[in-house]
Amino acid sequence: MAYNVQDIRAQFPILNQKIHGHPLVYLDNAATSQKPLVVINAISDYYLNYNANVHRGVHTLSQRATDGMESVREQVRAHINAKEAAEIIFTRGITDSINTIAFGLSSIVSKGQNVVITEMEHHSNIVPWQMLCERTGAELRYFPVNAHGELVVDQIDTIIDKDTAVVSFNHISNALGTINPVQLLLKKAQSVGAWTLVDGAQSGPHAMVDVQEWDVDFFTLSSHKMYGPTGLGILYGKRERLEALPPYQGGGEMIATVTMKESSYAGIPHKFEAGTPHIEGIIGFGAALTFVNELGIENIAAHESELLAYAVEQCSSIEGFRIIGDSLNKASVLSFVVDGTHSYDLGVLLDQQGVAIRTGQHCTQPIMDAFCVSGTARASFALYNTKEEIDLFKAALVKAVNMLK
Amino acid sequence: MSSIQEKQQVLIDDFDFLEEWMDKYSHIIEMGKSMATLSEDEKEEDLLVKGCQSKVWLKAEKNGDHVIFKADADAIIAKGIVAMLIDVFSDQPAKEVAQADLDFLDKMGLKDHLSPTRANGLMSMITQMKYYALVFAG
Ligand SMILES: Cc1ncc(COP(=O)(O)O)c(C=O)c1O
Numbered sequence: 001m002a003y004n005v006q007d008i009r010a011q012f013p014i015l016n017q018k019i020h021g022h023p024l025v026y027l028d029n030a031a032t033s034q035k036p037l038v039v040i041n042a043i044s045d046y047y048l049n050y051n052a053n054v055h056r057g058v059h060t061l062s063q064r065a066t067d068g069m070e071s072v073r074e075q076v077r078a079h080i081n082a083k084e085a086a087e088i089i090f091t092r093g094i095t096d097s098i099n100t101i102a103f104g105l106s107s108i109v110s111k112g113q114n115v116v117i118t119e120m121e122h123h124s125n126i127v128p129w130q131m132l133c134e135r136t137g138a139e140l141r142y143f144p145v146n147a148h149g150e151l152v153v154d155q156i157d158t159i160i161d162k163d164t165a166v167v168s169f170n171h172i173s174n175a176l177g178t179i180n181p182v183q184l185l186l187k188k189a190q191s192v193g194a195w196t197l198v199d200g201a202q203s204g205p206h207a208m209v210d211v212q213e214w215d216v217d218f219f220t221l222s223s224h225k226m227y228g229p230t231g232l233g234i235l236y237g238k239r240e241r242l243e244a245l246p247p248y249q250g251g252g253e254m255i256a257t258v259t260m261k262e263s264s265y266a267g268i269p270h271k272f273e274a275g276t277p278h279i280e281g282i283i284g285f286g287a288a289l290t291f292v293n294e295l296g297i298e299n300i301a302a303h304e305s306e307l308l309a310y311a312v313e314q315c316s317s318i319e320g321f322r323i324i325g326d327s328l329n330k331a332s333v334l335s336f337v338v339d340g341t342h343s344y345d346l347g348v349l350l351d352q353q354g355v356a357i358r359t360g361q362h363c364t365q366p367i368m369d370a371f372c373v374s375g376t377a378r379a380s381f382a383l384y385n386t387k388e389e390i391d392l393f394k395a396a397l398v399k400a401v402n403m404l405k
Numbered sequence: 406m407s408s409i410q411e412k413q414q415v416l417i418d419d420f421d422f423l424e425e426w427m428d429k430y431s432h433i434i435e436m437g438k439s440m441a442t443l444s445e446d447e448k449e450e451d452l453l454v455k456g457c458q459s460k461v462w463l464k465a466e467k468n469g470d471h472v473i474f475k476a477d478a479d480a481i482i483a484k485g486i487v488a489m490l491i492d493v494f495s496d497q498p499a500k501e502v503a504q505a506d507l508d509f510l511d512k513m514g515l516k517d518h519l520s521p522t523r524a525n526g527l528m529s530m531i532t533q534m535k536y537y538a539l540v541f542a543g
Contacts, residue, residue, distance in 0.1 A: 349430060374479065403430070
């Protein structure tokens with residue numbers, strides 16, 4: 001099937017609008033993607049026809065809502081090839097997923113051990129580990145990044161050692177676009193018996209992941225970056241690993257029995273899903289997954305690679321244009337600075353011309369410090385972007401740079 | 406020496422004259438480029454205005470009953486905006502700065518145009534200026 005970007009765009013009415021008199025060019029997809037009609041309709045359909053609380057009622061609507069939610073759990077399982085649906089936990093987002101694990105490891109990780117992350121992590125994969133290390137006295141280690149924005153893998157044996165308790169890193173960097181050598185890191189981590197977590201925020205919409213092939217302990221996705229609703233994350237965990245962790249939050253849904261004195265917890269996944277879940281979000285995410293899989297992640301990734309290559313080629317002629325993170329192994333993120341300009345000014349002037357990009361530190365302050373930049377401008381591409389949009393982006397950028405220099 | 410109000414009116418007129426926001430931004434940028442800046446030594450941590458997305462340093466000195474503002478910023482639009490404020494408020498009687506009306510920002514359309522975070526940054530700059538003025542006015 002040919003990839004018809006115009007047909008795809010028809011699924012995203014939000015794209016069809018003017019900003020400050022210019023057609024919207026939305027290139028902030030790494031922050032969040034737009035939602036197709038099928039997702040919006042699935043959410044409306046839920047509220048119009050079968051809204052009810054789940055796992056509670058014997059009545060028909062509750063049953064339908066529960067079925068809707070549980071079928072998405074199965075869909076996610078199949079999508080990442082987990083062994084069983086119970087290993088799929090619905091969270092509030094990646095931030096919530098990582099906090100759940102870092103909290104759970106509080107009495108497992110101890111002083112004398114270390115936790116390994118990388119210099120290119122999102123704050124959500126830094127701060128929970130800093131907090132864990134503070135609680136336990138463990139050491140937090142950062143895998144360094146080279147000038148191309150790649151992990152310095154030849155230092156792997158000194159960084160991950162026999163005292164490494166946890167290794168946690170992103171599959172694809174949101175600040176640089178680098179695709180990390182996941183299996184290499186996981187193999188090393190597994191060889192020392194460390195717990196492993198991969199943050200799939202940026203890979204979710206661009207790459208197929210098979211958690212069994214990776215043999216990773218935890219893998220987490222964010223619905224809103226994958227054309228689904230905000231406020232929903234996926235936390236995959238191996239059954240035995242999840243069972244070994246205490247629950248993060250207490251409340252309804254996560255218990256087996258509650259007496260005045262104490263409670264016993266439900267099994268997975270419910271143990272980690274306290275309270276009424278984000279039912280509409282889960283239903284919407286199911287529609288988003290179907291949408292993405294019908295297009296085919298490989299097709300989407302190929303389209304985005306083409307856009308990235310085209311954007312790099314177009315922008316390289318701009319004087320002072322410098323890509324931050326120019327690894328050859330990259331996904332749909334163009335993070336850049338233009339010497340003599342501030343990313344913030346570029347962002348404002350592009351917005352005036354209808355072009356939405358992200359500017360600043362992208363919640364990744366350590367890697368910005370490592371590159372000695374106060375921030376970057378970032379254009380990130382999605383399945384609905386076009387080469388014409390990149391032309392508009394480039395023209396707007398040239399105009400902005402001329403005004404600023 | 407024009408009064409605060411006269412200065413404000415000049416800004417409003419300049420802004421009115423420029424119809425397109427891109428041109429207004431050009432104007433802001435030019436003001437930023439021509440503003441006297443702070444030396445690296447002067448850019449002390451505690452001069453940073455809190456609540457701005459980019460770094461903005463604001464320094465105030467007393468000159469008789471007048472208050473003199475100097476500033477710098479790492480992003481040029483922020484610098485232009487602070488330059489505009491300095492144009493209006495610097496070398497004016499501290500007491501008048503402290504009491505000055507701010508509706509010129511509404512009249513310029515600037516506050517409406519800026520996103521809430523940027524508008525907050527603008528308000529932080531003004532609050533800081535008024536705070537210095539208030540202290541100097543005793
Ligand atoms: C690499 C990476 N990790 C984590 C997150 C946070 O995800 P969430 O918004 O689901 O908490 C983001 C979002 O910007 C991200 O890009």
